[in-house]
Amino acid sequence: MPLSGHCLCKAVTYTVDIDAPLLTGYDHCDDCQRQSGSTYSLVAVVPKDKLTIKGPTKSWAGKGSSGHAVHRIFCSECGSPIAHDPDAAPEIIALKAGTLDTEIKKTLKPDTEIWTQSKLPFCQEHLAKPFEADLKTFRADRIVRLSNEFREVYNHMxxxxxxxxxxxxxxxxxxxxxxxxxxxxxxxxxxxxxxxxxxxxxxxxxxxVYDPGLQNTAVVESAISFSDHENGTLIFRGYTLEQLWERDFEDMSYLLLWGSLPTNSQRTRLSEILARYMGDIPPIVHQAIQTLPRTTSSLPLLLAGLTAYLSTMPSSIPASFNASLYQDDIDRADRLILQTVACYAVVFAAARCHRLGIPWHRPSVNRTYFDNLFIMAGIVDSQTGQPDPVKLHSFRRFAMINADHGMALVVFSTLVTASSLTDPISCLISAITAAYGPLHFGATESAQNALREIGDPVNVPAFLEQVKAGKRKLFGYGHREYKGIDPRVEPIRKILKDLQPESNPLYKIAEAIEAAAAMDEYFVSRRLFQNADFYGNFVFTGMSVSHLRSLRLEILNLWSILSGFEPEMIPAAMLAHRIMGIMAHWREYMVTRGKLFRPSHIYTGNIMAATNPAAKM
Structure with a gap:
């Protein structure tokens, strides 16, 4: 039977689709005492996704003792406190047990005490599982463990x-x-x-344990993101993709890095800091990029720019300065994270401008991160000199999809490097080199190139026969993690509706592949479906420009350059999205003091080499 309750005036009602709370406990938190007007109150901890609240509510967000925001929910009519929602444990919410229906309250059995550090002297209860938090030293890793304890009670299997x-x-x-x-x-x-x-x-x-490719090995615990394969959704710090769909770079970065969505003032402040850091990038970064041939891949251009930037900051390299530099000084770590993020935008833009032979434009402190990235990189309307609103909006929404994807190779490469306590710039360089492989971000560029080689929808059947025969690889189909539909595909389709890529000949080829594969027993029986790379490349290159719609296939490179990102820049553009997750995982590894990665291997060589009588020690 679901739990249910209401406020004093009954304007607000709620139900919880479980039979009993995960935990029921006396709450000794000073803030909660002030909210309820009682020296201590009873709370019922329940899964947030099982709770449905109806009626007018208001909320007030304050900084909790954990250092994270706590959202306190009230009835808008009578002011009754309903619940408090801690960002530190996004999977749960604590209902004020006094608001439960009377018959349900009679069945409650308090089994814990919360925030006993501030327990008042006259409270004599001593219940099981007390959370004796030291409010001065409550750290992010303890927050993760607290959230895990709640989760384990619920998920007994x-x-x-x-x-x-x-x-x-x-x-x-x-x-x-x-x-x-x-x-x-x-x-x-x-x-x-x-x-x-x-x-x-x-x-x-x-x-x-022998696990080639780490196919069934969890290497860390992380509170940053989760791909819910069973329900086909993406979770970021407790928020679904749908909840974050219309957010911007600053919102998602703040959420992934520090665990909560920013206030308006915090968002503005972050945007200004990033823009200032962009403007402070030294000339040597541009010079390093410009020394390389314009015809080169974007990969060496990115590496050159970031390496040049790191060379101007010798004190940021722990081996040369302080081995535990970022673990001991998280404020310094946060500062360098933002400098790294800002530098990447400048390097990305400078690399694109160098390849195309167009001028690089300085960033503005009054613009957001993605606004500045478009302007610096010259992705602007030729008439207004401003980013096209539809393209920019599509790029932002795609960023919400790409912001993080768990232990994908770019993040794992970051953590392997970070495990030796390396700085975030060096870790980003590791991530970039991993990303450019054709089995990772490079798959998007490879998918685009494969479509060009096919040339026309009529050639699709012959191409798929080659794929089935093992002679060709179909990039953009199948995924290591998803044995069904990739949950990112449907949101990408929504983005493409705004971009109207139908006039792009490559898009017609992609549609022909999808239609043919959906009817082919080879793909159906193996549950091979398109992944985010298959259509994702059109978000970057399929942005239609009216005067290009009549161009033929042989000049599609010009299409990509003028309408968005040329294929060679697609991995770099994807990294402008994923840098949010990369930096969040680097920070989490520093805060939780992750272990040095040092796996073993199974030796298959000879134990005793042939004896060489002439050899001497």
């Missing part, structure tokens, strides 16, 4: 015990399951005698 019997020895083991995962280190307890075993297999050191 995520925890348990794995029973294993080793056929080599007959010994039985119990391995804890937490969050539907086991600790790989626990497998080291499973050992066998080293006799009659290959020395390279290290049998006596315990069982190892």
């Amino acid at each position: 995520s925890t348990g015990t794995l029973f294993v019997q080793d056929s080599r020895t007959g010994v039985k083991y119990k391995i804890p399951i937490r969050r539907n995962a086991i600790q790989a280190i626990d497998l080291r307890r499973i050992r066998a005698p080293a006799t009659e075993a290959d020395r390279a297999d290290q049998v006596s050191r315990g069982l190892r």
Whole structure:
């Protein structure tokens, strides 16, 4: 039976689609006391996605003891406090238990105390699971653990015990399951005698996990984003893509970096800081880019610009200055994150301008990040000198899709580099080099090039036969993580409706591929569907310009240059989106003091080389 309740005047009602709260506890928080008017109150913690509130509400957001925002929800009519919604634990919300229906309140059994640090002397209850938070040292990693505790209570099937019997020895083991995962280190307890075993297999050191490509290995815990494959949605810090669809770069960056959406003043402040940092980029960055041939790939241009920028900031390199520089000084880390983000926009724009032989324009402190990126890169209307509103809006919305995608290769490469306590600029360079491979961001450029090679929709059947025969690769189809429809595809289709790419001949070829693959048993039986790369490239290159709509296929490069991004710049443009997630993961790894990545390998070579009598030590 769902939980239900209402405010004093009954203008606000709510239901929770669960039978009982995850936790019920006395709340000793000083702010909550003031909100409720009681020296302490009872709260019922429930999953946020199970709660439905109807009626007029208002909210007030204040900084909680965790340092993150807490949104306190009231009835707009009678002022009754309904709940508080902490950004520190975005999956849950704490209802004021006094607002529950009377019969439900009678069944409540308090089992915990919250914020016992501020517990008043006359409160004598001592319940299980108290959260004895030290308000002065409450850190982001403790916030993550608190959120995990709430989640584990709700998801009881995520925890348990794995029973294993080793056929080599007959010994039985119990391995804890937490969050539907086991600790790989626990497998080291499973050992066998080293006799009659290959020395390279290290049998006596315990069982190892062999997982090429890390296909079923979780390497970190992260609170930044989640791809919900079962429900086909993307979650960013507890917000769905739909909730963030119309936000801008500054909003999403603030959310991913610091865990909450910015206020208007915080957004404006962030935009101004980024613009100032863009204007402060030294001339050596432009000079480094301009020394390279205009015909080169955008990859070396990006690397040259970022490397030149890093050369002007020797104190930002921990090995030369302070090994734990960013772990000990998170404010300094945040400052360099924003400088890195600003530098990337300048480097991206300078690289594009250099390749096309067009002038680079200075950024303006009164413009947003993406506004400045378009103006610096020369992606403007020839008549007004301003970014086309439709293109800019499409680019922003695509950025919300691309802002982060979990442990994708660019982020994993970032974390591998970050695990040695490296600065964010160097980590971004690692991410960029990984991104340009044809199996990652380079797949979008490869998909565009493949469409050019096909040339006409009538050639699609023959091309697909080559794909099925293993002679050609179809970029933009299939995904390591998604065994069904990529949840990013439908939002991309919505963006493309605004851009009207139908007059682009390549788009017609893409549609022909989709239609043919949908009817082909080879693709259907293997559940091979188009991914974000397949149509995503048209967000960058399919921005239609009226005077180009009659151009033939052989001059489509000109189409891309004048209407948006040329194919060679697509990976760089995607990085202008993903840099939000890259920097957020770098910061999280510093804050949580992640471990150095040092995986092992299974040695398959010879143990004893042929003896060389002439060799001497």
